Amino acid sequence: MRSWRGQNAGSSARSCFAAIGEAAAAGLSGLALVVAILLASGAHDRVQAADCGDVARPGLNWSECSKTNIMLQGSDLHGANLAGVHFDSTDLSNANLTLANLEKATLVRTWLKNARAEAANFSRIEAYRSDFTNILATGARFVSAELQRAEFGGAQLANADFQKAELGRADFEKAVLTGVNFSLANLSRATLSGATIKGPVAFDGAFMFLTRIEGLDLSAATGLTQQQISLACGDKSTVLPAGLKMPEGWPCPPDDKD
Template sequence: MSWFAASDRLVVAGLSGLALTVAILLVSGAHKSAQAGDCGSVASPGLDWSECSKNNIMLQGSDLHGANLAGAHFDGTDLSNANLTSANLEKATLVRAWVKNAHAEGANFSRIEAYRSDFSNAVANGAAFASAELQRAEFGGAQLTSADFQKAELGRADFDKAVLGGTNFSLANLSRAALSGAMIKGPVAFGGAFMYLTRIEGLDLSVATGLEQQQIDLACGDKATKLPAGLKAPENWPCPPDDKD
């Protein structure tokens, strides 16, 4: 074989390898595009903003009914009065976000990060908050019947005047959470929940499920707290006022 022939073969091989690499990159890029949401689209029902960055913007009153918002970033974003009914926000971030007065019936908030976020007066009946990070979140006045908080982190979360019934707190961390003042409209599940200094003053928990004496011994109730049959108030009730640090 001549030197020129060998050289030509090397050039062709190099071009073939380059073409293959380009093809792989194009296919990979197309696959990633297919996986990513349409981040430039205007808020509308059923849109796909999965993995999109929407931090620190004003989306109050937006209609995102049935939208795919999985993994999206809404840190510091105002979603007040938004329609999030049946929307999928699994693994989204909503740190210090405003979701107050939103309609979020049947929405999926599983595994979200939402420290210090405001869900006050939200209508979130049947919503899923399983394994969500909700430390110091505000749920005052929220409607949470049949909502699922299983394994959620709810340290110091506030449920004052929230409507609870069929709500699931099984295996959740309710350390220092404020449930006092919540409106209990039916059985609430507490099986395996960590209730260190959980405020339950004045609550009627007589039909609550999963409660055990060791949970009650850690929690903070008073003479007005009603417990399920077989459980008794510990001698250290009532607890001193909570430190709001």
């Protein structure tokens, strides 16, 4: 029986010859035939690019691979291509994901506690109820990520980008949020109280229905409007940007965690 690689190579070769045959049948010129060969060869290279059987190591390519419900804690995946990988219920605690590309990956109920992920790309991931507790993700990108009920307690997120992210009921208690971009993010019922903010944070267009901001110093925040503040939940210790005032409805009642 041929190996997967052999079967795949044979299939790709047949595709290559089929493309050449079609080009020849269409009466294409010699130059067009060469282009067809190169394109077919390039498609074969792309198929071979991801090695799902490779062991965890820096710079590997697991794009679109299935790595669900396995133990990868402490793995060194520095600079790895993990785009579209399936990490659902996988333990990535203490892993090194620095500069890794996880765009469109699924990490539902995944553990990334104490992981390193400086400048990693988490854009458009699905990570419902995932644990990012104490993650070091300075400068990481979470653009358009699905992060409902995710735990970011104690996370180092300075200069992280959460534009357009879904963060309903996400918990950022004791996280470092200085320089974070929450523009157009959904922060409904998210907990920012207890986070460390020592500089600007962008809230332009963010949806802040019952967002917990008790005790936060938001004096340097940008993009906040009175309408957002009126929807959010603060208290007398919340410091607002100049021109905004504490709503009469503050403080809000305790949130129903269910």
